[in-house]
Amino acid sequence: MFSTLGYYICIPFAALVKLFYNLTNSYGVAIILFTVAIKLIMLPFQIKSKKSMIRMNRMSGKMQEIQKKYANNQAKMNEEMQKLYEEEGVSPMSGCLWSFIPLPILIALYSIIRQPITHFMMISKETALGLLDKAAAAGVDISALTMTSKDTVQFSAYGQIGLVKAITSQCPEIVEGVDGWINLNYNFLGMDLTVTPWEAVKNFTFTAAIIGLILIPILAGGFQLLMSIYTMKNQPQQGANGASMKSMMYMMPLMSVYIGFIMPAALGVYWIAQSVFSLIQEVIMTKFFNKKIEEEENARYEARQAERQKRMEEGRKQQAERKNQEERKQTLKEKQKAAQAAKATKAAKAGISTTEAGRVGNRPYARGRAYKADRYDEKE
Structure with missing residues (x-):
């Protein structure tokens, strides 16, 4: 079952290698072009993964603060971490899936190289x-x-x-x-790509072809080490995780060198091309996305500042409006008090007015200077 599944997985990759071999008539160039094609196909997914990883790296300070703050409460730490991921628009698993894809491609390519009749030419067993x-x-x-x-x-x-x-x-x-x-020509730059570099070591002669075969796995491991160093430099890890990543940084290139020596040199050519193109891609994407994300963060910061300034302006306007309302209320109260005082004054004056002083019955001005109250009384 697994062999059948592996056969069908090889079909699209074999078609690509065959296309490039028919175009160039060079097995080595076909493998290099195959590597470029795979990188281009994977580029959209790797861009998404890289962007997420850079965001994760830039928010590492906030993550450490949460880990320190909730060191004794794992559930609360996970909850706060999830909130942080949602706020930043980051998925911690987005970069993991695509990191495993090169492995099945490598296995498929190895099958194509090792079994050229059934897995490259697609001729029945x-x-x-x-x-x-x-x-x-x-x-x-x-x-x-x-x-x-x-x-x-x-x-x-x-x-x-x-x-x-x-x-x-x-x-x-x-x-x-x-x-x-297809009458395959395995010669590339004077080297037979079907030979394992270890066979070249055992049958060493001082020739360019032999030295080239021996250098293939060394170059593959060297470029992978450069790739690991650059990645670690731009994505620093802390604590035990950092120590583990550092160990893997040296372990993986060493494994590449070992595997490269015991497998056909054609696989080593793919490994070198993969590491070189990955390193170039990593450098370009790191610079591009660091700049882009920094611009986005600056834009968000400026938007937050503008929103804060807007709220402050609205607050000042509301405060001024409240002050004006209080002043208007105060003025109205003062007017009311003045009116009441004026009314009271008028009432006080009315109490001693000429009208009241001269009133006799219903006649308000009945009294004069020569007024005598008993003027018209009957005299005895």
């Missing part, structure tokens, strides 16, 4: 075994190309590579009429 019999009949020594498993003959680990090279150099006529067959 039965036809491939038939070609093995024809090659043996044509005088090709196939003892190193096969192995017996459960009484059946199968290709050895790199048997298909050996058969392709043997047919191409000794008996190309046996593949006439075989649909999909």
Whole structure:
């Protein structure tokens, strides 16, 4: 089941490698162009992941404050962290998924390199075994190309590579009429990309081809180390996590060197191209997104300041309006008090007015200077 699944996974990648090989007639160049194509296909996802990682890096100070503040309350710490992620628009898992994708691509490419007949040319296994019999009949020594498993003959680990090279150099006529067959040329810059660098070490001779084969895994590990150093520099980790990341920074390149020595050099070419293009991409995206995110943060800060200024202005206006209302109320009260005082004064004056002093009955001005109250009384 897994072998069948792996076969179908290889189909689109094999189609890409085959396209570039037919265009360039160079196996090494085809692998490099394949790497470029994969990087371009993955670019939108890697951009999203990189942007999220840069945001995570820039908010590391806030995260440390939360971790310190809620060190004894894990549930509250997680809650505050989630709030921070939502406020910043960051998903902590967004960069994890895409970091695993290069591995299945590497495995698929290894299958394409190791099994060129069935996984690159997409020729059936039965036809491939038939070609093995024809090659043996044509005088090709196939003892190193096969192995017996459960009484059946199968290709050895790199048997298909050996058969392709043997047919191409000794008996190309046996593949006439075989649909999909390609006479592969594995030579690249004077090196045979089907050879493992460790074989070059064991059979060392001071030639450019041998030295080049030995340098392939070293360069692959070196460029991966540069990539790790640059990534760690721009995404510093703290505490135990930082120590773990630092260990991985040296471990992974060393593993790349080891794997590069024991597998065909073609895989090492892919590894070098992958590391170089990843490093270039990392440098460009880091500078671009740091600048862009800084501009976004400045814009948000200016927007917050403008909003704060607006609220302050509104507050001052409201305060001035309240003051004016209080002044108007005070003025009205003063007017009312003045009116009441004037009324009281008028009333006081009215109490001693000429009208009242001269009133006799209903006649307000009945009294004069010569007024005598008994003027008209009857005299006895």
